[in-house]
Amino acid sequence: MSDPSTAAYRLLTLIALSGECSPDVIPRLGIGPSYGEKLLTRLKEDNLIKTHYKDRLRGLRLTCDGKRMLLSENPERFSFYLNGSSDTNHPRSDYPRRLRLQQSSIVYAMLLNSGVRLFRDQKPLLFQEEYQCRHGEPIHMELPVFYHSREVKELGTETVKIGNSRIMGILFARDCIYALFYTGDAPMKWEYRTELRVKTFLSYHASRGFLSKGHASPCYQPDTPVKAVLIGSGMDTPLKLMESTGGFQKSCFYLDNSFDYFHYIPDDAAGETMLRLLCSPALQKALRDLLLSDLQAPCPDYGLEHDAVSDGLPVLLAFDFDMLRLSRFHTALSFHGLTGSLICFDFQKPVLQQYFGEAVAIDTIDLEKFEGRFLH
The missing domain is CATH 1.10.10.10 (Winged helix-like DNA-binding domain superfamily/Winged helix DNA-binding domain)
Incomplete structure (x- = not known):
């Protein structure tokens, strides 16, 4: 055993x-x-x-x-x-707490299958007080590495203001920090000010706290992006998230500006591939370069955010499924009366077609072929 x-x-x-x-x-x-x-x-x-x-x-x-x-x-x-x-x-017996524990087990399995360090004997106990008082050599982190929300709270009084956050934990990757959330099959409970404080907390430590130069190796820069990743059930859920208005008193998730990025990944094998992609800037660049190689450069005259132009249409690379960026593209196309083009993974296409309707043409990346070429 x-x-x-x-x-x-x-x-x-x-x-x-x-x-x-x-x-x-x-x-x-x-x-x-x-x-x-x-x-x-x-x-x-x-x-x-x-x-x-x-x-x-x-x-x-x-x-x-x-x-x-x-x-x-x-x-x-x-x-x-x-x-x-x-x-x-x-473990308690009330349903909400039990459900959150079970959701944690799903997230842990995804992280482990994606090659993310998770165990406490395989990572520095970054949020413990003695680590904050260390002098001399910077703390070495083997990236990507994940810290559960309860591990983050080991930092003590500094985390009181984010104590009610819905984060499952923090995922440190190269050039980027992710706050991980689990939303299930519907918009989760959401408190804008609390989640904004999570981003502020992480941005502070990336710029001059224990994640910055001289404290951690590899270190983060002051402009390191702090992004949200929402993990949910299948690919019907992101449509509910992108169309959500927050419900009564804005108590449920909606696309606000607490984070500058809101990536969505399903809680399945495709989601594990997405995690590996999000954790690797080199892999993202290689895929972007490949996709853009046959396209024209962006056109500033369109007046909207896009990555390239194809046959006169603005093209958005959507494989990282940043819901905030997708929402902006959707709104801009409608405002300017334009049609556009998306490039995404094949498993993402149905929900994007439903969200954009006739406003876009969609080209797809075969997930299995991508895994065979880039991950094996």
Whole structure:
């Protein structure tokens, strides 16, 4: 059981990190339905996990024996999650908290499958007080690396103002910082001022705080973009997000200016590819250069944001699915009475066609061919 490469250990790890794991995570670990049933049966027989079912929500939790086993084998990795009165060690029974824990397990699986460092024994404990007081050599970070929202709160009183943020955590990539959110299949709860403070908090530390030159290696520059990534269920959800007006008293998500970028990725294998793409500036540049190689340069006379021109039409590269940029393009085309062109991945096309209607022609990138050429 102590072999980290086994399916059993990977599943136990995700349950430990999330507190309550969604059964939907099991296929993400490369476990087929038949073996998955046998694995769950064996882990229950060994008294390492148990099923918690309430309010029609089924989840997987560790038993006391399961916690003791993981703590004895790797306390550095698991003690943060399996000690004390935290939600991960003593999960609550109310539905909203349980749902958030299960959503965390989905995000963790995506991050791990995308090559993002997640475990506490594999990254600097960046938000702990002793790290802020260090002198001498900068803290070295192996990017990309992710810190859960509870890890961010280890910074103490400085994070009080962002305590009610809906972030799952912070993903540090080269040349960019991402605030990760999970929205499910509908616009999530949203508080503009709180999320704006998240961006301000990260921008401050990138410019002169513990992420800046002399403190971290690699370091961030003062103009490092802080972007939001919304992870949701499938590709029907982004249409709801882009068309949302915020609901009653603007309490739900809508496209505001708390962040300058709002990327959307689905919580599936395509989303994992998107994560790998968003975390790699070199990969994004290579794809952009390839797509733009047969197009003309942008035309300033159009009076709208675009990346190129093709057959007289303004072209927008939409493969990173920045909803804010897509919304601006949609509005500008309508205002100027123009038609345009989009280039996106094939799995993104249906929702973009529905959002833009007849205002755009859409060319697609075959996701499978992209993965074969750029990721293997």
